[in-house]
Amino acid sequence: MRRLILRRLAVETLVVGAVIAGGWFGLLKPLEARLATANARQRSQETRIEAARQEEATRTASPEVRLRELTARATEVDRQSRASGDPATLYDTLTGAAASHGVRIDRLDPKRRATSANRRPGSKTEIEAVEYTIIAIGAFDAVSRFVSQLEHEIGLTRITAIRMAPRPGDSPEEVTATIETSHYRLVRSLLEPDPKPASPAPTKRGNK
């Protein structure tokens, strides 16, 4: 009788204990875990907000303004690059400029150069250059204005050498100018993001 009562009590205690333990581990523990996760997320948010506030306090310009300024600069560089980089446009520009200043183009010899020669060590920027030898004939002032336009208005252009001599013969007022120019172009626009490095091709593994 006594043993029976004790056994029943033990079974009841075990069942109750199991139910409580089940409730604890099955319901409360996962709830607590979720709460801990939510707390961690909230703390992480607070930390991030605080860090952003501190960063904002030390920043002179907002990221939007900075990006706008940088984009404007990049656009300007790109524009100049395009002005001096496209051969057809460049030819038109050169001949147009000469005509506008009353200068005759006697010779216009383009010469392409490799892009790698213009790359700085460690730089990702690729610059393509086209060199021209221009023989222009005209009055000194007209040739001067033509050279000035070459220097300042045709994008990334550099005059590497110039030789000017009076034109012999019937036109003592005219000069013959031999101008060697380099016209540079950025191979890739600055507004294009950097190309992602190509991921290595997946290798096949044999099934064992």
Place this chain on the structure above:
Amino acid sequence: MLRSSYLCIELSPTRLEVAVASGRRVERSAAMELDSTEWEAYWADGLMPLDSTLAALLKRVHARKGMRADLFHDGPDTVTLLVSCPVTGDAALRAARLQLAEALPYPGTCNPACCSILSRDRSGDPPRTHVLAAADRDDRAQTLYGWLVRAGCRPNVIAPMEATLIASAARAALADGCGENDVLIFLGERQTVIAAGSGGNLRCLRSFDLGCDLLLEALVRALHPPGHAAPPTPGERERAREFLHTRGIPERDEIIDPSSGMRGSAVLPLLQPIIQRYVVETRQTIRFGMSHSDLSRVRLVLSGPGGRIPRLLELLSNHLDAQTIVSDDAPKFEAGACAASLRECVEHPINNLNLLPRSAEARRVAGVLAGGVRAGALAAGVLLAADGARIANERAKVERMIQANAPIIENIEMEAQIEQRANELAARLADAEASLAATLGEYPDWVATLRQVAAVASDDVRLLEVTGDVGRDGPALTIRGIARAGASEGQEPLSRYLEALAASPLTHSVQLASTRNTVMDDAPARSFVLRAQLHGMPHPIVLAREGKP
């Protein structure tokens, strides 16, 4: 305050009484006289012969089914002791248990036994603790338990009647009103307790099986018509009880039954031996239990249910030759009212004195434990639920905060993306501008230089060829021309031309590379070659970069 009522039942060989009590007060009671000669037979039949009597009494007091019942009885194997020991607390209880185990005629371990601390002496070295110890055989306790259960009661306490009597006697002896020479004689139904105390100390206490039930039985036998085969009826017993408590011990010539003309002389031979036993037991107790045995110095104080039996006081006083009085606390007999002994059980219950059968005790303990387990489970469930609710509430609060922060975080992330794009663009731009600066390098303002070279040349200087290049040493200009020869030293046009060129802000230095005498317009002249190092300046795109972040 609402008090739940309960049943208080007294079972003795001569009487079965049921009272409904509430708190410490008897509300109603009913009793039935029993034939003491059937006592052994009742027990032999598991008290089943008393089932109907108990049921009738319960009905009379309007007892509910399942009502809690405290049973006080004079069972045949009940042992009750008062143990006085010079220790306290658990030690006193252990000592009492040991003494009880020694006094029991049956094993104490497998039968219900319990101890209850009654009181402690006020003085002494050390003061003694008085422990009431009681035991019964388990089969007797089970019989009583089963009897109550059969009657529809819920057994709560089963205790010996003698324990209540001893407790009352001890309480009276320890009371402040008890004098040094006072000997208290508690006349119970089945037992008598003699106790003496002074100054809050219990000096002696003795209990013996001699109660006023014996006087009652003698009267019942005397009053029962002679020659009747049938046993005395409960009514006859009731009348005899009333006679005992109202008229007491009769005089020799006193007519005790007017219908039969019976005189006291017919009863006295039956009562005399009982009184004689009272005298002997009292004398022995005083002789062995008290420090002085001189009865002339002793005052006997009668109390208990039989304390007010008329003429008993006088007889004891005469036989013992001692001053005898009746205690003011001795209960008065009221016909049909609850018996004094049962009322005492209700009014002065003894804590922790319970002789429930071991199985019932085990069941009760198991019930308490099971209740505890269920209560614990309920509490745990409530706690789990409360904890769950707390966690859920806290999580909801945190989620609300996360939701509130979400737009800010989104903004921060957007700004971070913009910042990253700006950084990438800034890096690309810086790289491109640095590359362009390195590629374009420095070169002079060719137009300004050519104009300057032409402007400073006078009529005496004729320029034949101007060549500019950007060499390793920076931009330089080579000028080939002819200058007239000067009239004197220091008046050379070539020298002035050199000075004017050197003074130009566009030139860094001017050197005469070679001169040779020649003729210009039939006049002496010098052909010359000049080399001028020019100041270089970066390309406008590079200049625009400088001064910007």
